[in-house]
């Protein structure tokens with residue numbers, strides 16, 4: 163299992179890096195934008211999204227045992243802000259946490275500069291508290307938290323496991339279909355389902371197929387476990403940038419970068435939107451109205467930072483964050499916009515069912531501002547020996563900026579708990 167997953171992650175890097183490079187360059191991008199403009203006028207990258215409602219939250223640790231009479235804090239927009247200096251050490255490091263994937267264990271791999279570890283995200287409207295492992299664990303007592311998606315889902319869950327391990331050691335448990343950890347102290351399970359498209363698909367590989375095959379309207383295997391998930395964090399995006407053939411109703415809808423196959427190139431914005439919409443609809447239909455409620459969180463697109471060739475020294479080797487005036491790249495912003503819009507669309511559908519909450523964990527901007535947070539060449543152990551350099555400018559070092567994703571996730575969970583408690587209070591009077 164471990165071996166298979168690391169092969170998948172490696173292959174994502176190898177295939178994605180050259181593709182991502184293309185996507186980041188304006189000229190090769192033009193045909194994609196033009197095509198998606200032609201077929202999907204809805205997804206036109208016009209003005210940056212400003213009207214979408216931000217994930218709301220609270221900064222008061224409210225637990226199920228809290229006395230009545232409390233107030234939920236005013237919602238905060240965590241998406242906009244800046245990185246500020248922080249003197250405190252990260253909660254964990256590559257020697258204290260055993261579950262860090264080798265290729266993201268930057269310090270152990272020889273990364274010398276450490277100033278990238280000493281920043282914290284400061285939202286414009288509020289203070290984002292440092293991660294509180296005990297609070298997080300209390301919020302998942304008797305629950306199952308599932309991360310579903312690509313290797314960035316794995317990156318985030320490994321950050322979370324390291325953060326939580328500082329107070330309670332999880333046990334790796336066997337489960338068919340996921341990687342799963344169990345916190346006996348809290349009877350809580352945390353799992354990772356590999357599903358890079360969320361919907362049914364086959365990743366391209368050297369042995370074939372040469373393009374991803376993606377069925378935009380079919381459930382993946384993980385969906386059969388939805389009934390036993392209490393909180394689902396979805397992570398999707400990067401694999402849609404890889405050459406693909408997209409299917410709908412069992413028929414080819416079109417493709418992305420598939421010269422020679424005779425299909426129409428429809429870009430990836432439309433297919434990504436369809437896959438996310440189908441996934442959210444299917445979760446709502448499965449879980450809605452079941453009484454116990456479920457939270458679904460869509461983690462928005464995580465930008466990569468290739469500022470050179472992926473196999474050359476010095477690519478994504480920055481050592482400081484960008485300051486806030488640096489605008490998010492056009493493609494990253496557009497993918498984020500699609501994800502935010504689909505969350506809003508799904509909220510409308512979810513309203514028909516009670517006890518169902520759906521939010522976006524909007525990390526695009528804060529991540530974009532951290533070109534210094536990727537492994538780069540330190541995806542390999544002491545990388546600058548003989549042979550050529552490889553750079554990972556997609557995933558994030560652990561510890562690193564991705565820890566802040568989990569800080570925001572915790573605030574969202576606290577806020578959700580607070581709202582549920584208030585509903586309970588008002589319904590019992």
Ligand SMILES: *[C@@H]1O[C@H](CO)[C@@H](O)[C@H](O)[C@H]1NC(C)=O
Nearest residue numbers: 251254255256257258269270
């Ligand atoms: C990791 O953290 C431990 C405990 O805080 C500390 O003793 C150790 O020096 C740290 N290691 C590194 C590589 O920073």
Ligand SMILES: *[C@@H]1O[C@H](CO)[C@@H](O)[C@H](O)[C@H]1NC(C)=O
Nearest residue numbers: 303304305306348349350351
């Ligand atoms: C542990 O949590 C599961 C749900 O994840 C629940 O079904 C079970 O009853 C819990 N066990 C105890 C002892 O509370």
Ligand SMILES: *[C@@H]1O[C@H](CO)[C@@H](O)[C@H](O)[C@H]1NC(C)=O
Nearest residue numbers: 225226579580582583584586
């Ligand atoms: C709300 O009430 C339900 C049923 O009475 C209970 O199971 C649930 O734990 C309560 N939630 C909170 C957050 O108090």
